[in-house]
Amino acid sequence: MKFLNHLTLGQYIPADSPVHRLDPRCKILSVVLLLAGIFMMKHPVAFIAWGIFLLFLSRFSRIPFRVVIQGARPVIILVLFTAGIHLFLTRGITLWEWGPLSVTKEGVGMAFRMGLRLSFLVLFAGFLTLTTSPMELSDGLESLFRPFQRFGFPAHEMAMMMTIALRFIPTLFDETDRILRAQLARGADLDHGGILRRMKAFIPVLVPLFVIVFQRAEDLAQAMEARCYRGGTGRSRMNPLRWKRTDTFAMAGTLVIVAIFVLMDLGA
Amino acid sequence: MFALRGVSFTYPGAVTPALGGVELSIRNGEWVALIGANGSGKSTLAKLFNALLIPTRGDCLVCGLKTDNEDNLWEIRRRVSMVFQNPDNQIVASVVEEDVAFGPENLGLPSSEIHERVFDCLCLVGLEEKRRAPTYALSGGQKQRLAIAGALAMQPRCLVLDEATAMLDPQGREDVLKILRDLHKRGMTLVQITHRLDEILDATRVVVLGKGKIAWAGDLAGLFAMRDCFNEWGLEMPPLVRFSRKLQERNLLPKACLPFVKELLENLCP
Ligand SMILES: Nc1ncnc2c1ncn2[C@@H]1O[C@H](COP(=O)(O)OP(=O)(O)OP(=O)(O)O)[C@@H](O)[C@H]1O
Ligand SMILES: [Mg+2]
Numbered sequence A: 001m002k003f004l005n006h007l008t009l010g011q012y013i014p015a016d017s018p019v020h021r022l023d024p025r026c027k028i029l030s031v032v033l034l035l036a037g038i039f040m041m042k043h044p045v046a047f048i049a050w051g052i053f054l055l056f057l058s059r060f061s062r063i064p065f066r067v068v069i070q071g072a073r074p075v076i077i078l079v080l081f082t083a084g085i086h087l088f089l090t091r092g093i094t095l096w097e098w099g100p101l102s103v104t105k106e107g108v109g110m111a112f113r114m115g116l117r118l119s120f121l122v123l124f125a126g127f128l129t130l131t132t133s134p135m136e137l138s139d140g141l142e143s144l145f146r147p148f149q150r151f152g153f154p155a156h157e158m159a160m161m162m163t164i165a166l167r168f169i170p171t172l173f174d175e176t177d178r179i180l181r182a183q184l185a186r187g188a189d190l191d192h193g194g195i196l197r198r199m200k201a202f203i204p205v206l207v208p209l210f211v212i213v214f215q216r217a218e219d220l221a222q223a224m225e226a227r228c229y230r231g232g233t234g235r236s237r238m239n240p241l242r243w244k245r246t247d248t249f250a251m252a253g254t255l256v257i258v259a260i261f262v263l264m265d266l267g268a
Numbered sequence B: 001m002f003a004l005r006g007v008s009f010t011y012p013g014a015v016t017p018a019l020g021g022v023e024l025s026i027r028n029g030e031w032v033a034l035i036g037a038n039g040s041g042k043s044t045l046a047k048l049f050n051a052l053l054i055p056t057r058g059d060c061l062v063c064g065l066k067t068d069n070e071d072n073l074w075e076i077r078r079r080v081s082m083v084f085q086n087p088d089n090q091i092v093a094s095v096v097e098e099d100v101a102f103g104p105e106n107l108g109l110p111s112s113e114i115h116e117r118v119f120d121c122l123c124l125v126g127l128e129e130k131r132r133a134p135t136y137a138l139s140g141g142q143k144q145r146l147a148i149a150g151a152l153a154m155q156p157r158c159l160v161l162d163e164a165t166a167m168l169d170p171q172g173r174e175d176v177l178k179i180l181r182d183l184h185k186r187g188m189t190l191v192q193i194t195h196r197l198d199e200i201l202d203a204t205r206v207v208v209l210g211k212g213k214i215a216w217a218g219d220l221a222g223l224f225a226m227r228d229c230f231n232e233w234g235l236e237m238p239p240l241v242r243f244s245r246k247l248q249e250r251n252l253l254p255k256a257c258l259p260f261v262k263e264l265l266e267n268l269c270p
Helices: A002-009 A024-039 A044-060 A065-071 A073-089 A105-131 A134-151 A155-185 A195-201 A203-226 A245-267 B042-049 B070-079 B096-106 B111-124 B140-152 B170-185 B220-225 B227-233 B239-249 B261-268
Strands: A094-098 A101-104 B002-009 B019-026 B031-036 B057-062 B080-083 B158-162 B189-193 B205-210 B213-218
Touching: A024 A105, A024 A134, A024 A245, A044 A065, A044 A105, A044 A245, A065 A073, A065 A105, A073 A101, A073 A105, A094 A105, A101 A105, A134 A155, A155 A203, A195 A203, A203 B080, B002 B042, B019 B042, B019 B213, B031 B042, B042 B057, B042 B080, B042 B158, B042 B189, B057 B070, B070 B080, B080 B140, B096 B111, B096 B140, B111 B140, B140 B158, B140 B170, B158 B170, B170 B189, B205 B220, B205 B227, B213 B220, B213 B227, B239 B261
Parallel strands: B031 B189, B031 B205, B080 B158, B158 B189
Antiparallel strands: A094 A101, B002 B019, B002 B057, B205 B213
16 A cells, blocks of 8 residues: 555655645746756865755755655665766776776765765755645646647646556556466466566566556546546646745745855855 | 437447447436346447447437537537446546546636535535545445546536446445435436346336347336346346246236335235
8 A cells, every 4th residue: 555655646745834835836947946056066065055955955844854865765776876987987096996997086076976966866856756746746747838838749648648647557556466366376477487488477467458458548538538528728727726926935045045056166 | 318319320340230220318307227238239329428429320419419510529528427337447536536626627617616516526425535535545336436426526417327336346336326316316317327127226217228229118117017028138137026926926916016125015915
C-alpha cells in the first residue's frame, strides 16, 4: 500500500504550509530559477549560502529535513559516479597516482563542485514534488505550456496523459501480478537460467499485459467520450489555479535570492 | 426519451450485423430492463442510446435529437449517461472527488457548481466520506458506485447501465440496486442491462434481445409467463419462479407468481 501510495501520489506530503499553498505555476517557475542559479554556483561560500537556504526552505514548508534528504537517495549513485569521473579525469597538478589513475588538485575541486551541484539540484527540485500534488503539478504545467499550444504543442493532452498514467499505474501492477501468478501456476519458470532464458520466460507475461492495456485504453476512451470529454477546449476545472499576491511575492523573493547568490559567487 | 426506428448496426469489418431492424421506444421515467444471451447485441444497443455508436441503417432519436448529427452529440451525452461493466476502465482520476468532477469539468461548468454537484452525487451513492481517498483503494462495489456518481454528476435524464453489477458481490449489487430504486423514484429514466433476472424485479418493462433483434417486450408478469422461450433466449428462470410453477402444477398454488417471496407467501397461505 505504501509503495502504491508512493507511485500514485508521487512524493507529495500533504501539509498546511505557505509553500504548499503557493500556486503550482509559481513553484515550477521558482524551481527553474533556483536550478539555473545552482548551475552557476562555484565558490565554497555560495555552497554554504545555498545550504542555509535549503534548511530555511525545509523549515518553511514544514517538510522535515530528513524527508528532503530521503527523497534524494535514489540519485546518490549518480552523484558519486559524476564526482568520481571528475575526480579521476580532470587534468592538472597531480596529487596522487596509481597506475593509469591519477587524482589532481583541480579534480578534487571539480568532484566536490559537481557532486554538490547535482545534490543541490535534486534536493531543491524535490521541494516541488514534496509540496505539490500530482494533480496540481499537471494543472500547473498545462497552464504554463498553454501559450505554446498555438504552435501545436499538446499542453492539455500532456496533462491529461499524466493524470491517466498516474491513475492506471496501480491497476497495471495488479494486472501484472495476476498474469504472473497465472503463468506461474501453469508451470512457467521465471527465475532460473540465464538472463536470456529468463527474458524469454517473461514473454507470456508481457503479451497478455499488452492486450489488456489496449483493451482498457479503448474502454477508457469510450467512457471518457460518454462523459462528454472532447479535449481541452471548453473544459473548466473544479479547483482552478489562482495566482495570488503571495505568489508574486514568492516569485520576486526567489528572483532576488538567486540574483544575490549568483552575484556573490561572481564577486568572490 | 428514446425512439429507434428500424435500427441496424454492423461493426466495421464484421459480416453479420450486431443489430438488425430494431424498433423500440422508451418513455421518460421508465425503468427498462434489457436482457438477452451473450452476444445478442445488448451492449451495442446501449451504445446507440448514447451516440457512442451511430446506426448503420435507421434512425435513433434521443429526446428528439438524431444521433447521427455531430452537432447533437454534446446534448445527447449530457442527457444520457452510461455506466459500464468494469468500473476500473471508467475511472479517470486518482482521487475520488476529482473523478466525479471529470464530467462537469468537460461541460465547462463554474467551479462552485462543480463542487456542489460532486458533493451531492457522492452523498447520493454514499461515498461522501471517501471523497479525498485514492480511487485504487476503493472496493469493487465502491468503485462502481463512484462510476455511478460520475455519471450522475452530468445531471442526465437517463442512466444506461451495461451490466454494472456483473463484477459485484451480493452486497455491492444490492447497494447499486438501492441507488437505482432511488433514482427511479425521482423520475430518472433507467435502462438496465443484466444477465440476472433477480435484478430486474423493479423494472417497469422488460425487453429481450436475441441475435440482434427484439425477441420479446412486455412487463414482468408477461416475461415469466413465457417460460417456453427462456431456453431459446439463453436465459434462466429464477429458482423462485420455477418453484412456484412446480407448486402450481401440483395444485398447491392457485397461480404461478413472480419471483417475490412476499407474493409467493401470500398465494400460499392467503
Ligand atoms: N468492437 C466490436 N467489433 C466487432 N464486432 C463486435 C464488437 N463488439 C461486439 N461485436 C459483436 O457484436 C455482437 C453483439 O455484441 P454485444 O457486445 O452487443 O453483445 P452483448 O449482448 O452485450 O453480449 P454480452 O452479454 O457478452 O455483453 C456480437 O456478435 C459480437 O461479437
Ligand atoms: Mg455486453
